[in-house]
Amino acid sequence: MPASFSKDVKPMFREIDIKHMKVHGVHLDDFQYMSDPTNNYANAQAVQDSLAGQTMPPGGPFWTAEQLGLYDKWRTEGYQP
Numbered sequence: 001m002p003a004s005f006s007k008d009v010k011p012m013f014r015e016i017d018i019k020h021m022k023v024h025g026v027h028l029d030d031f032q033y034m035s036d037p038t039n040n041y042a043n044a045q046a047v048q049d050s051l052a053g054q055t056m057p058p059g060g061p062f063w064t065a066e067q068l069g070l071y072d073k074w075r076t077e078g079y080q081p
Helices: 005-012 015-022 043-052 065-076
Strands: none
Touching: 005 065, 043 065
């Protein structure tokens, strides 16, 4: 079964992360924003880079390899809602 944004990805973001990033124009809880195909899915890539580089969430807790893998799976399987 493919990974989905609503079932798999969105629940991995804590409410505090969503609120913090919204101030910076990053809408972690918005499927349209996260799966925007313009600029080659730049929003999703930027979030993935921040998660993998442990610059998000600020001060942690940082995502596990399993969480990062699930996020990547969602992307490679076509950004399912």
